[in-house]
Amino acid sequence: MTKYNFDAKPLFLQFLLSCFPSLTIAQKASLVISGSIADADTSEELIIVVVHVDSLLIGITTNEYGFYSLEVHAGTHEVKCFYVGYGTVL
Numbered sequence: 636m637t638k639y640n641f642d643a644k645p646l647f648l649q650f651l652l653s654c655f656p657s658l659t660i661a662q663k664a665s666l667v668i669s670g671s672i673a674d675a676d677t678s679e680e681l682i683i684v685v686v687h688v689d690s691l692l693i694g695i696t697t698n699e700y701g702f703y704s705l706e707v708h709a710g711t712h713e714v715k716c717f718y719v720g721y722g723t724v725l
């Protein structure tokens with residue numbers, strides 16, 4: 636009868652390394668912040684308004700309809716809007 640020596644260490648290491656990419660790819664739960672921005676007096680949609688989340692270093696501008704959409708991870712965030720000729724809104 637032939638006896639085989641089986642070393643589990645390399646197999647375990649290979650298993651561990653194959654699991655590692657899936658752990659790094661796993662993301663926190665994400666949410667979408669979206670809406671439209673309009674002038675309070677005229678109700679006219681404002682285009683190219685910068686919508687920014689400082690803590691995540693991400694931002695976007697509104698489209699031709701004043702609409703924006705940002706994907707952020709779950710949590711509490713401060714969203715700032717900037718537009719030439721208007722004050723900053725938090």
